[in-house]
Amino acid sequence: MKYNAETGPTDGERTSGYEFMKHRIRKILLVCCSYDGYILEEDGHIEQQINQEYIDLNMSNPPALLRVSSTAEALDxxxxxxxxxxxxxxYNVGEPDVFDFAKIVKERHRHIPVVLLTSFSKDIYRRIDERDASGIDYIFSWSGNTDLVIGIIKLIEDAMNAEEDILTGGVQAILLVEDSVRFYSTYLPALYKLILQQNTEFLKDAFNEQQQILRKRARPKILLATNYADAVALYERYKKNLLGVISDVGFVLHKGDSPSTEKLDAGIDLCRLVRADNPLMPVLLQSSQTAFAAQARELGAGFIAKNSKTLLQELSDFIxxxxxxxxFLFKDLSTGRVIGRAKDLHxxxxxxxxxxxxxxxYNTSQNNLSKWLYSRGLFPxxxxxxxxxxxxxxxxEEHRAALVTLIRDYRTLLGQGVVAKFDPATYSDAIAFARIGEGSLGGKARGLAFMNSMLVKYSQYAKYENVRVTIPRTVVVATDYFDAFIRNNGLEYVLTTEMTDEEILSEFVSSTLPYKLREALKAYVRTVSGPLAVRSSSKLEDSHYQPFAGIYSTYMIPYTEGNEDRQLRLLQKAIKSVYASTYFAASKAYVQSSQNLIAEEKMAVVIQEVxxxxxxxxxxxxxxxxxxxxxYYPIGDETPEEGVCNIALGLGKLVVDGGRTLRFSPRYPQKVLQTSTPELALRDTQNEVLALDLRPEAFRTSTDDAVNIRRxxxxxxxxxxxxxxxxxxxxxxxDRISDSPMDEGRKVITFNAILKYNTFPLADIVRDILxxxxxxxxCPVEVEFAVNMDVPYGQQRxxxxxxIRPIIDNNDNRALDWRRVPxxxxxxxxxxxxxxxNMSDIRDIVYVKPERFDSLSTQAIAGELxxxxxxxxxxGRGYILVGPGRWGSSDPFxxxxxxxQQITEARxxxxxxLERFRVEPSQGTHFFQNVTSLGVGYLTINPFMGDGRFDAERLGAMPAAEEGEYLRRVSFPAPLWVYIDGRSNKGIVRTEPPAGEE
Incomplete structure (x- = not known):
């Protein structure tokens, strides 16, 4: 039997789940004479103590008390x-007396419960027995204990919510059967104290404030019965959700019966009824008659003497x-010795x-594990x-393995879709997303947090059989630690001093991270079991209109098994290197181009499992x-709104840096141009793979974040x-491409098994996510992803x-009438x-001289440019830049x-x-994303095959404003007419506008 991950935690751990405790006590009318009011308010500080109790017990919204001094005032x-x-x-509240007052309230305001609170006195209790108390819902004995008032509030709230919360929400309950006002007034505060303390304990399994609130509201309820008939009725109605029964031995059979008709062994009868129905249900009997202890033992029930000096301690121990x-205590069955103690799910x-x-x-046969989980509100x-x-x-072993899988999957599910506050004491590998610090998460981390919640909201996590769609386990170091790092180490001068990237990096890496951050990272590395990616997440990164894609650094560090100190040193070095990249030359140039201020930029850091x-x-x-x-470049049957995807074997740096990858439409995954013929497959598919070098010494201080990436x-x-x-x-x-795994020969990275034969539902998942x-x-979006299919048999891929980042649509809405444009x-x-x-202030065209270009000279061309x-x-001059192949590709071929920073002025x-150098457009690269988001015109042409035009001959006949070995700049006396029509995806550069255009 498998855990149903699709239904997941329905106990309120999800925002879409059942709403607990819909009815709350928020306003109480307190009726008491001035003396009692003084005792309560001045001596007892009742309101202050209630507020403090709520704070101490992690409860919110303490109720407000409004006091009047008489029943007459109360009725008015x-x-x-x-x-x-x-x-x-x-009790002493004037005329009408408390009994008549209660009946009047019930006649006029039937929805308001009335609770009588009185000091213990035989005389008062005699009068209560002699009067008609039918208008009073509860009577309690007051001994100055504020805990009792808390208990009364919670008891009434439980009664208001029991029907829905227990039967619909699955909340557990304790049935308390007691007709003695004095004893249930003693038990009730003790029981609630235990429950609320238990509630506080299992909040440690909650990952954020929302889950904590939901857990508080899903605490066990107390159901109070004062007679046999009500006890049986409550048991029959809620027995599937009872944690146990606590019962007096002697009590009356029906509500309103005289105490003189009390059945001395009614609790024994109730115990037999429960035992016959459910032999595993815990029952605790208590009586001042210790002779009933033997009967309790025969029935397998606990027993406490009511006159015991340690009554409350015995009650607490039994519960x-x-x-x-x-x-949860695992005990040796022969000796009773504790051999294991579980404080939490982990x-x-x-x-x-x-x-x-x-x-x-033993523990599974007795339902002990499930009972422990029920008591903690973990119902599913x-x-x-x-x-x-x-x-x-x-x-x-099969049984054991199934339960381990259930618990592990449940913990993982709880960690999905939330941003947890990093707590070194409770952090575990089940928390999908946690933050260290109180500052901003930065743009990249915000996108991750959004995706994390989106996967839960739309039930993507377990939608596909044998596949987990998820984000990698992530910890974000918020921007306040970046500020502290700069301030503590006196690094502000880097903003105003001319320094090389290498000098900046050296200064940052030799500085010290804040103490609290180091302690948090120390706790984090104890949970690490694989390589880590340490990514930038600046405030501006991946935001709307300025994605900053790939501007800052991402470092990958290996896992150093058994050496946490070394792992910590590598992690700290990577974080400081990412911090340093905030002020590298490329970063400053981009910030300046986007009209932001580098002084306002702040860096968060995303740490992820690779x-x-x-x-x-x-x-x-x-x-x-x-x-x-x-x-933007559909081919064949593709349409723009169906999207496009580029994939590669190995690390994704190859894709985002513009390397050779496989392009496919998620709508038509079987139709891939690059693999449509053997010739294309051999020529145009992936020819290198990026992998992380796991030797710790391969990661060293470098401005190149690919320092330990192997090609x-x-x-x-x-x-x-x-x-x-x-x-x-x-x-x-x-001369054919074979997809048989048995064939020998030259490997070609086609992804045919996935795209043609659907061995992994890649296209379906991509379509869903987009x-x-x-x-x-x-708005349109771009997502980066990675897939691991190399998992042990039976495990999920x-x-x-x-x-995730928005795709910036800067297109001018005014379309050009191209019939009038030669x-x-x-x-x-x-x-x-x-x-x-329209761009109206460009006079220069810079182009790579076609006759001087070859793929071995691309690095030299970049330097000249x-x-x-x-x-x-x-x-202060912008220009049009023309050259062969992909601009900004990490692959010089x-x-x-x-x-x-080398092309900041290109408009x-x-x-x-070229005929000998044709390359697919650069969709999906960081370079492409940044260029288009900054409003730079972006044109792709292949004139040799009739796709567009570039008049190199005309430019070559003009005098050069400047000319180098590979580049030539031509200047025009008047601004060129440049128009890029975002509606039809056409662009043109002319020396003058066509007739009718300006």
């Missing part, structure tokens, strides 16, 4: 305002032991996996464990990818486990969502263009590998294919 007040949740009255309050999971078979079998998990009895399994597995000292996932909900050839990765999920084989003799992202963000005399014309309408761009910046960027 109720005529004007009867919005009271209950009336608490003392802790039999009602599963407090820690400990319970560990002990269930390790206690001896006989101890495990408790119900699942109770259903899985020994008969469902062939062996104890998706993948290890082999031969290398770590990488089955595939990584970027998916976009809008496809592997296909020959090197061919024998590795991950490759078998994504590779096909080129059958040279028959659709939900668009719905929730109200992982789809990790790594990032293109045959244009300097540049593109049918694939992105941009923002860097110097030219600096001169244009000093002169796919284009010119410029960084952002239009043109990717111009």
């Amino acid at each position: 007040l109720l005529r004007e305002d009867d919005r009271f949740d209950f009336i608490l009255t003392m 802790a032991a039999r009602f599963a309050f407090g820690d 400990e319970m999971q560990r002990l269930v996996a390790s206690v001896p078979d006989d101890v495990f079998e 998990l408790a119900a699942s464990i109770r259903q899985l009895n020994k008969s469902h399994f062939r062996t104890t 998706c993948g597995t290890e082999q031969d000292g290398l770590f990488f996932p089955t595939l990584s990818g970027v998916a976009r909900s809008i496809n 592997l050839t296909l020959r090197e990765v061919a024998p590795m486990r991950q490759t078998r999920f994504v590779a096909s084989v080129w059958d040279r003799e028959n 659709r939900l992202g668009v719905e929730e963000m109200r 992982i789809f990790n969502l790594l990032q 293109t045959d005399d244009a300097l540049i014309y593109a049918r694939n263009a992105l941009g923002v309408g 860097d110097a030219l761009n600096a001169r244009m910046r000093e002169a 796919l284009g010119i590998p410029v960084k952002w 239009v960027i043109v990717e111009c294919g």
Whole structure:
């Protein structure tokens, strides 16, 4: 039997779950004479103590008390305002007396309970017995204990909510049967104290404030019966949700019966009824007649003498032991010695996996595990464990493994969709997303938190069989620690001092992180079991209109098994390196281009588990990818709104940096242009794989965040486990691509097994995520993800969502009438263009001289462009940049590998294919995202095949404003007419506007 992850925790751990405690006590009318009022308010400080009790017990919204000094005043007040949740009255309250007052209230205000609070006195109790007390709902004995008032409030709230919360919400209850006002006035505060303390204990399993509030409201309730008939009725109605029964031995049979008709062994009868119905139900009997102890033992019930000097302690001990309050104790069955103590779910999971078979079998057969979970408000998990009895399994080990899986999955589910506050004492691997600090999470972390909640909201976590769609376990170091780091180490001067990236990095890495952060990280690394990605999450990053994609650094660090100190040092070094990247030259240039102030930028840090597995000292996932909900360059049957996806074997840096990847439409995953013929598959598919080097010494201080990333050839990765999920084989003799895993030959990364034969539901998941992202963000989105299929048999494969950001739509809404725009005399014309309408102040075109270009010179071209761009910046001149291949690619064989700071003055960027150098457009790269978000025009043309126009011959005939080995700048006397039509995705550059246009 499997745990139903689709229904998940329905105990209020989800915001969409049942709402507990709908009815609350918020306003109390207190009726008492001035003397009693003085005793309560001055001597007892009742309101102050109630407020303090609520604070101490982690409860919110203490009720307000309004006091009047007589019943006559109370009736006058109720005529004007009867919005009271209950009336608490003392005995001496004038005329009408308390009994007549209660009856009048019931006649006029039937919805308001009336509670009589009186000091213990035989004379008063005699009068109560002689009068008609039918208008009074409860009578309590007051001895100055404020806990009693708390208990009364909670008892009335429980009565108001019992029907819904227990029968619909699954809340547990304790049935208290007692007709002695004096004794139930003693028991009630003690019981509630135990329950509320238990409630406070199991709040440690809650991951955020919302879960804590829901847990508080799901606490066990107390049901009070003062006669046999009511006790039986309450038992029959709520028996499936009872933690146990606490009963007097002698009490009356029906409400209103005279005490003289008390049946001396009614509690014995009740115990027999319960035992016959449920032999495992805990029952505690108490009586001043100790002779009943023997009968209680025969019935398997506990017994307490009412006149015992340790009455409340014995009550507390019985409840802790039999009602599963407090820690769960695993005991040796022969000696009774405690061999394991579970304080929380994490400990319970560990002990269930390790206690001896006989101890495990005893506790499951007695429903002890499920009872403990019920008492802590973990209803669905408790119900699942109770259903899985020994008969469902062939062996104890199978039973044990099933329960461990249930607990682990439940803990993981609780950690989904919440932002937990990092607590070193309670943090565990079940918490999907936690924050260290109180500052901003930064843009990237905000996107992760949003995705985390989105997956829960739309039940994506377990939607696909044998697949977990989730975010990697994440901890965010908030921006307040960045501020403290800068301030404590005196690093403010970095903002105003000219320093190289290497100098900045050296200063930051040699500085010290704040003490509290170091202590939190120390607790975190104890839970780490694999490599970590340490990512930037600045305040500006991934925000609307300025995504800052890839501007700051992401460092990956290996896992140093058995050496937590070394792991901590690596993690701290990576965090400080990310901090330093805030002030690197590329970062400053981008911030300046986006018209932000570098002084206002603050950095949070995202720490995530890396998706993948290890082999031969290398770590990488089955595939990584970027998916976009809008496809700016659809081909064949594709439409823009169906989106586009790029994937690669190995780490995703290859994809976002513009390396060679596989492009497919999530709507038509079987139709992939790059694998449509053997020739294309051999020429255009992935030719290198990025993997993390797991040697700790490979990670060293460097401005290059890829310092410990290995670039592997296909020959090197061919024998590795991950490759078998994504590779096909080129059958040279028959010139065909074979998808058979048995064939030998050259590997080709086609992803055919996934995209054609659906061995993993990648396209379906991507479509779901993109659709939900668009719905929730109200704009096109881009997501980064990673997949691990290399898991042990029977375990779920992982789809990790790594990032989400909005796609910026800066398109001018005014479309151009292209029938009136001649293109045959244009300097540049593109049918694939992105941009923002008319640009009227550009006079310069900088282009790579076609005759000088080859793929081995791309690094040199980038260097030459860097110097030219600096001169244009000093002169305050923007320009149009034209060159072959992908601008900003990390692969120099796919284009010119410029960084952002090297082209800051480019207003239009043109990717111009050559006959010997044709490359697909750069959708899905960080460079592409940033260029388009800043309003830079972006054109893709391939003139050699009739796709667009670039008049290099005309430009070559003009004098050069400046000319280098690879680049040429041509200046025009008047501004060029540049128009990029975002509606039709066409763009044009002319020396003058066409007729009718300005």
